[in-house]
Amino acid sequence: MNEEQHLQALEAFSRHYRYDTGYLKEFLNGSPEGFEKFADFQPLATHREFLPLDIFWVSKLAAMQVADCGECLQLNVRMALEAGIEKSIVQACLQGGSRLPENLKDIFDFATSVASYRNIDPLLEQRIDAQLDQRQRIELGVCVATASVYPTIKRAMGYTQSCSLVEIEFAA
Structure with missing residues (x-):
């Protein structure tokens, strides 16, 4: 282009x-x-080949909350809703994941730990192993890693924004 x-x-x-x-x-x-x-x-x-749509977006939203709490998170909320993720799932992600179904709560916690460079709880690791194959884990890693690129560039350019409320409504 x-x-x-x-x-x-x-x-x-x-x-x-x-x-x-x-x-x-x-x-x-x-x-x-x-x-x-x-x-x-x-x-x-935005690459998604093997991950189910809900796991992709829960991972992306979890990672984005670690990297950014402003406009980039809002953008990803809109994109998740546009992709067909239920508002209740998006809302639960924005509230720390505690109200997610158990399998998605594990994904949220795992993605948050990966994005935060924290050690993964061994029991969570076992549950993730039972839920995802290696191709899906690679894809989740890419999803989490790429979430930080945009906020990092913005921050380096001086476009830091303080936390803001994130809206859940989005009409495509």
Whole structure:
């Protein structure tokens, strides 16, 4: 894509998700070559081949809460709802995961631990092993790892935002 096409795509994304892409436009303007490489990375952040949809989004929302508590989390809430995740699941994630079904609670706790670089409780590790195969664990790792990229870039560029309330309503 050329710069104009990237700008058009950012504008469309911004309108659709009600998300401020100003930092991405600044990135594009300041380093077109760097932005092009970043754009090539973006499909990895949404890659889902083996994980069930609910596990993917619970993992993404858990990891995003570790990395960011503002606009990026809100964006992911909107994307999860648009993907068909039940509002009650999204709400439970935003409330720390305690009201999730047991299997998803384990996923939430696991993703949070991975994103936080904490040791994984051995019993949780066993339950995750029983729930996910190696391909799914790899994919969950990619899901968690990529969640931090956007907030990290924003933070480095000085776009730090304080915590804000996250809305659950989203009409696609």
